[in-house]
Amino acid sequence: MKHDKLNYEWCYISGRVNVLECQLLSMNFYERLLSSQNIGNLFANLNNTHLKKYFTHVKHLYEFEMLLDDYYYDRLYEIRTLAPDTGFCDLFLIKNDVINLKNILKASISDREPDRYLRGTIDKDKLNAVWQVGVKSFPEVLNEAVLYFKGEMKYLKKAWMPFIIDLIFDSAYLKYIEFVCRDNSADIIRRYLAIYRITRVIKIIMRVLTLKLAKGPFEKYFLTGLNANNAFRELVSGSTQLSEKMLCEMLVETHCYTSPAEYENIVKILSAELSKKISYRYDIMTDNYLMDIIRPAKYTPFGAEKVFGYLCGLTTEFFNLKLVIGGLIRGVENNLLRERLRKTYV
Amino acid sequence: MIELLKLYFIQTGFGWVIIGAVFVVTVSCIGSAKGILISSSQAAGILSEKPELFGKMLVLMALPGTQGFYGFICAIMIALRTGIIGGKLTIPTTVGVSILLIAICAGVVEYLTAVIQGKAATSAINLTGKQPEEGGRAILIPALVETYAVIALLISILLITWLTREGGLSYTPQTIPLPGF
Numbered sequence: 263m264k265h266d267k268l269n270y271e272w273c274y275i276s277g278r279v280n281v282l283e284c285q286l287l288s289m290n291f292y293e294r295l296l297s298s299q300n301i302g303n304l305f306a307n308l309n310n311t312h313l314k315k316y317f318t319h320v321k322h323l324y325e326f327e328m329l330l331d332d333y334y335y336d337r338l339y340e341i342r343t344l345a346p347d348t349g350f351c352d353l354f355l356i357k358n359d360v361i362n363l364k365n366i367l368k369a370s371i372s373d374r375e376p377d378r379y380l381r382g383t384i385d386k387d388k389l390n391a392v393w394q395v396g397v398k399s400f401p402e403v404l405n406e407a408v409l410y411f412k413g414e415m416k417y418l419k420k421a422w423m424p425f426i427i428d429l430i431f432d433s434a435y436l437k438y439i440e441f442v443c444r445d446n447s448a449d450i451i452r453r454y455l456a457i458y459r460i461t462r463v464i465k466i467i468m469r470v471l472t473l474k475l476a477k478g479p480f481e482k483y484f485l486t487g488l489n490a491n492n493a494f495r496e497l498v499s500g501s502t503q504l505s506e507k508m509l510c511e512m513l514v515e516t517h518c519y520t521s522p523a524e525y526e527n528i529v530k531i532l533s534a535e536l537s538k539k540i541s542y543r544y545d546i547m548t549d550n551y552l553m554d555i556i557r558p559a560k561y562t563p564f565g566a567e568k569v570f571g572y573l574c575g576l577t578t579e580f581f582n583l584k585l586v587i588g589g590l591i592r593g594v595e596n597n598l599l600r601e602r603l604r605k606t607y608v
Numbered sequence: 609m610i611e612l613l614k615l616y617f618i619q620t621g622f623g624w625v626i627i628g629a630v631f632v633v634t635v636s637c638i639g640s641a642k643g644i645l646i647s648s649s650q651a652a653g654i655l656s657e658k659p660e661l662f663g664k665m666l667v668l669m670a671l672p673g674t675q676g677f678y679g680f681i682c683a684i685m686i687a688l689r690t691g692i693i694g695g696k697l698t699i700p701t702t703v704g705v706s707i708l709l710i711a712i713c714a715g716v717v718e719y720l721t722a723v724i725q726g727k728a729a730t731s732a733i734n735l736t737g738k739q740p741e742e743g744g745r746a747i748l749i750p751a752l753v754e755t756y757a758v759i760a761l762l763i764s765i766l767l768i769t770w771l772t773r774e775g776g777l778s779y780t781p782q783t784i785p786l787p788g789f
Contacts, residue, residue: 270642281738
């Protein structure tokens with residue numbers, strides 16, 4: 263997938279995104295939402311936004327997940343249809359395809375129906391075809407991962423399967439991001455994806471270390487393709503804590519080491535949490551850092567980065583809305599919700 | 609054929625002048641078309657969400673189109689001053705080549721300013737899309753680029769006029785009627 267479309271081919275969708283950006287909700291709005299005294303108040307607050315066409319009655323608040331899914335995926339598919347290159351939107355949707363695929367495989371191992379289906383690039387009915395014969399529209403690296411898993415299946419213990427399915431497909435998805443990152447012509451998107459990738463790799467590694475999961479399969483299925491002296495490997499191999507030197511090596515390896523100032527920033531943010539257990543704070547910090555990276559894209563008049571920036575903003579909004587509405591309906595304490603809110607794009 | 613080429617390109621500058629006129633109008637029009645493509649695509653995206661802004665967007669969409677007209681004016685000026693319209697070969701080779709150079713420079717400037725103005729117009733369109741009340745001020749952003757297109761047009765008109773006036777480089781006592789006219 264090569265993003266070699268001329269910048270002005272993005273003009274139409276950039277114009278549309280420019281208006282849609284104005285509808286994105288700000289941090290002040292979430293504060294207002296959090297200060298809602300009751301369900302009626304929450305509904306009234308939502309009714310003052312573009313979401314009013316989804317929430318037309320108070321009872322709709324109890325179906326918020328479905329309605330917010332409609333809102334998010336309608337926008338995503340609309341932009342995907344209008345964009346001259348579908349690559350960026352696919353990044354958000356293929357993540358769901360990977361989750362769906364993992365769910366199907368895990369469900370088939372334990373002889374049960376998959377519990378949920380997230381909307382992606384492949385229909386629910388066609389997902390089985392990915393497993394059986396492979397689908398052309400699916401990225402090559404993910405089709406390869408399916409083939410690889412098929413080959414390995416007979417050698418694996420049943421109890422390990424879910425863990426190894428996660429490792430193989432997470433690794434394939436991160437490799438797919440690497441390809442997108444390499445092919446991309448917009449600097450800001452390249453940097454975003456490179457840092458996104460490293461944060462996710464570190465998260466997976468730290469989770470394996472924290473949960474004390476078997477390192478053998480992890481090395482074999484997740485770290486395949488990395489050099490023997492790779493910093494990620496070192497991190498896995500022992501009780502090595504993430505040092506600044508190691509982080510620097512990782513950043514150099516993933517081509518996102520751009521300036522000393524930026525490096526210092528990443529180190530400060532990541533190492534604050536990495537010496538301890540991975541917690542929700544790590545996700546918040548990395549998500550916020552990634553948002554800071556992509557935010558300048560909104561000042562670009564047109565181009566792929568403007569559209570990508572909006573999609574990142576929309577994804578964050580989708581997350582924040584689910585968090586706040588879900589939390590308020592279930593009576594979660596405001597402060598707990600507040601500290602989990604991600605920085606917004608606008 | 610060789611005789612004709614000699615007549616148009618060596619004995620007179622008629623051929624050079626024709627190439628110059630065609631070049632300036634072609635390149636300027638291509639630039640304008642590209643500039644309008646950029647600005648109008650962006651405006652169409654905004655209008656798909658806010659159709660009520662059409663009036664404000666129209667001027668911004670059309671601004672990069674002016675360079676095409678400037679190229680056209682330049683070509684007409686060349687045709688008028690060098691005798692193409694009159695059908696007389698009164699232009700010496702040196703003047704013909706000079707006019708070709710002027711036309712190339714004017715054409716390139718008009719092309720680039722049209723494309724750049726298209727890009728500047730997208731910024732203004734974005735601003736108008738977000739804050740419609742700022743539409744009037746937003747026009748100034750691409751209009752500033754227009755200055756340089758106008759300067760290119762003016763200087764090319766002046767140079768063509770100076771080169772082709774009587775007593776200037778173009779002065780030539782004898783006129784050769786065009787074959788076939």
